[in-house]
Amino acid sequence: MNNIKILNSKVPNVPWQEKPHNITGAPIWRYSNNPIIGRNPVEGVARIFNSAVIPYQDEFVGVFRGEQTNGIPYIYMGRSKDAIHWEFEKEKIQFTDEDGNEFMPVYAYDPRLVKVEDTYYLIWCQDFYGAAIGMAKTKDFKSFIRIENPFLPFNRNAVLFPRKIRENFVLLSRPSDSGHTPFGDIFLSESPDMIYWGKHRHVMGKSSMWWESLKIGGGAAPIETSEGWLLIYHGVSGTCNGYVYSIGGAILDIDNPSIVKYRCENFLLTPEEWYEERGFVPNVTFPCATIHDSETGKIAIYYGAADSYVGLAFAYVDELICYIKEHSKVSVTDTEIGVR
Numbered sequence: 252m253n254n255i256k257i258l259n260s261k262v263p264n265v266p267w268q269e270k271p272h273n274i275t276g277a278p279i280w281r282y283s284n285n286p287i288i289g290r291n292p293v294e295g296v297a298r299i300f301n302s303a304v305i306p307y308q309d310e311f312v313g314v315f316r317g318e319q320t321n322g323i324p325y326i327y328m329g330r331s332k333d334a335i336h337w338e339f340e341k342e343k344i345q346f347t348d349e350d351g352n353e354f355m356p357v358y359a360y361d362p363r364l365v366k367v368e369d370t371y372y373l374i375w376c377q378d379f380y381g382a383a384i385g386m387a388k389t390k391d392f393k394s395f396i397r398i399e400n401p402f403l404p405f406n407r408n409a410v411l412f413p414r415k416i417r418e419n420f421v422l423l424s425r426p427s428d429s430g431h432t433p434f435g436d437i438f439l440s441e442s443p444d445m446i447y448w449g450k451h452r453h454v455m456g457k458s459s460m461w462w463e464s465l466k467i468g469g470g471a472a473p474i475e476t477s478e479g480w481l482l483i484y485h486g487v488s489g490t491c492n493g494y495v496y497s498i499g500g501a502i503l504d505i506d507n508p509s510i511v512k513y514r515c516e517n518f519l520l521t522p523e524e525w526y527e528e529r530g531f532v533p534n535v536t537f538p539c540a541t542i543h544d545s546e547t548g549k550i551a552i553y554y555g556a557a558d559s560y561v562g563l564a565f566a567y568v569d570e571l572i573c574y575i576k577e578h579s580k581v582s583v584t585d586t587e588i589g590v591r
């Protein structure tokens with residue numbers, strides 16, 4: 252064991268399965284009973300994928316992308332005792348504004364769920380005259396208060412840091428166009444109040460590595476570690492037969508996370524299993540959350556598979572960060588234009 256540690260996150264009941272002996276490549280291994288959420292999980296919902304979970308009280312809660320049988324995605328609440336077996340609410344989450352007026356997006360997908368101080372924030376993609384970031388907050392997972400959209404369209408893949416940095420909330424996002432965008436880099440923005448956003452910075456771009464040469468996007472909320480913020484994100488390759496979504500890893504500076512300290516030139520996980528290669532959209536592994544424990548260094552990664560299922564994979568923080576550092580290649584697209 253070396254001294255690389257997760258900071259500020261004690262979760263003794265993190266879901267876990269020990270590492271098999273035959274791991275090659277990155278030190279990440281899949282749960283042997285994947286997928287953990289199969290098809291038709293709730294009446295009226297054909298598929299759940301690209302979803303986020305978090306410890307809550309002694310159990311776990313999650314916000315799930317449920318693709319309804321009419322094809323339109325919404326966010327559904329789920330609860331679990333072990334973070335592997337989930338029970339879902341039949342009705343999609345109903346949002347209200349601060350005055351109690353109901354708010355229901357036209358569609359809502361790829362939710363993230365992050366606790367900052369005593370509040371849980373939901374962040375997703377919704378229609379705002381095109382794809383844009385939607386946000387809400389809750390303290391009890393019963394009432395969900397909508398927050399103003401942080402950005403103009405078009406934008407996706409917004410991920411909040413789990414604590415304020417220099418007194419501001421910090422959000423990663425991926426500005427783009429509205430469709431199945433063939434481009435996009437990760438940017439960072441700050442806010443004192445979760446309403447007004449600024450101090451925008453470029454974090455990292457697509458790379459010359461073919462697995463992420465088309466576009467990238469924030470994945471799970473960054474994990475605070477002794478080496479910096481561990482960012483587990485997605486990278487996309489454009490092939491003659493469509494996009495392939497893999498999982499990548501980078502480490503951002505702890506005080507100024509627009510600085511990329513290390514970025515792994517290899518993917519950490521790429522579609523290989525039947526539930527990743529075969530489904531509504533083949534060849535997609537799309538991370539949206541982790542559950543991690545500072546005592547043991549265990550990280551459980553939740554990812555959408557083939558736009559059809561939820562998969563679970565595991566890593567130890569020290570092995571993962573050593574691998575990222577050993578295979579790091581930070582390029583000029585990972586710096587701010589004009590700033591050294």
Ligand code: BMA
Pocket residue numbers: 301360361431432496532535537555558
């Ligand atoms: C992206 C998003 C994700 C989806 C991926 C693959 O543009 O829409 O929700 O998983 O495409 O279809």
